[in-house]
Amino acid sequence: MKPSRILLIGILATGAFYVAGFVALGASFPTVDSTGKEVIEWFSNNGARARLYAWTAAFVSAGLAVFGGQVSALLPVPHRYIFMAGVLGFAITAQVQAWFWAGLALYPQDLDAAAARTIFVIPAYWGPLVNGSTVTMALPIAALGLGGSPIVPRWLVCLSALFLLEQAVETVTVFGRTGFIAPGGTMNVYLGGTIGFVWVGGIVHWAIGRLERADQGSG
Template sequence: MRSSTVLLSTTVASAVLYVAAAAALGTPPGATAVGDEVAGWFAGHATEVRIYVWCLTLLAPLAGTTVGLVRQRLPAPYRDVFLVGGITFVAETAVMAWLWGALSSHEATTTPATARALLDVASFWGPVLTGSTVTMLAPIVVAGWRGALGVPRWLTALGVVALVEQVVETITVFGRTGFAAPGGPMNLYLGAVLTLAWFTGLGVVLARRPAGEPDAPAPQEVVARS
C-alpha cells in the first residue's frame, strides 16, 4: 500500500476516533465539582469512560503513524521538531487515559476526595498538552510561511490561528473556574477543535502528494545556493 494512502487513512481514522472518544465521554464534571459529584458521575458513567479510553487506545497507533508519515514529507529541521511534539502528544494522551480508566475501575468504592484529586491530575492534560501541540504546530507554520512545504495558504492560515490559540491556552495552567479552567471549554472545545482541524487538514493535504526526499532543501535555500 502506498504511503500516501496510509497517511490519508490514518489521518481520517484519527479524527473519527478522537470525535468518537469525545462523544462517548459526554460532559464530565467541571473544575468546581465537589468530590461527591465527581464520584457519583463516574459511578454512573463507568461504561462511557471505558469506551473513551478504548477509543484513545486505538487512536495512539493511528496518530503515531500519521505523525511519522507527515515527518517523512517535511524538510529538516522542521520534521524533527514536529516529531518531538507528536511523540509527546501521544505519550501524554496515554497517561491521561490511564487516569480516566483507573477512575472507572472501582467507581463504586472510590472516595470522593480520591476521585476529585485524580480527575484534577487528568484534567491538567489539557494545559500541559499545549506544549506538545505548539511543538507540532510551530515548525509547520514556519515552514509553510517560508514556502518550504508548498501547502495551501488556507492551511498555513489555519495553523497560525491554531498556534496563537494554543500559546494563549497555556494560561489554563493558572485557571481555576470557567472557560479557562484546566480541562475546561478552552482546552476541550476551542483548542481541541482548532488543533484537530489543522492536524486533519495537514495529513490530507500531504497525503495528496508523494513523499519527497526528507533532506530536500527549502526553495529559499535552493535560490541562495544558485
C-alpha cells in the same frame, strides 16, 4: 496501498476514535468544577463509559503515530524531529489522561470525596500541558513556509500560525479554576479542538498532494 491513501484512511480513523471517545462519555461527565461526591457518583454509574473512552484513546495514540511518521518523512531535518516530538507528546499525554479515567472507573466506591476529586483533577491538566506539544507540531510547519524556498504553501503557513498562537494562548488554562479557561474545559476541548481539527485537515491535504506527486514521479 499508496502512502497517500494510508494517510487519509489513518487520519479519518483517528478522528473517528477521537470523537467516539467524547461521545462515549456523554454530556454529563464531571469537570474540575465537580465535587468529590459528584465524581464518585458519575464513575460509579458510568464506569463502562470511562473505560470505553480509555479504549478509544489507545487507537487515537496509534493513529497519531502513523500520522506523525508519514508527515515527518516529508519534512527536512531538524523540522521533522521537532514535529514528531510534538506528535509523540500529544499521544503520550492522551494515554496518561485516559488511564486515569479508566483507573477511577474501577473502584470509585472505595474512594472518599477528597481523594476522588484530587485524583480526577490531575488528568484534567492534560489540556494546558498538551498545548506545549501542539505548539511544537505547528512551529516547524509554519517555519517551512518562510524564506526564499518555502516547502509549504502560504495558506498552510497562516493556518499553522493561527493554530500556534491559539495553542500558546491556551496554556493560560493551567492557571484557570472554572469556566471557559478551566483546565480541560471549554477552551481546551472545544475551541482548541476545533482549530486543531481544521489544522490537521490542512496538513493532511498538503501531505497527500506531496505523496501523490512523489508516487507519480517514481511511477
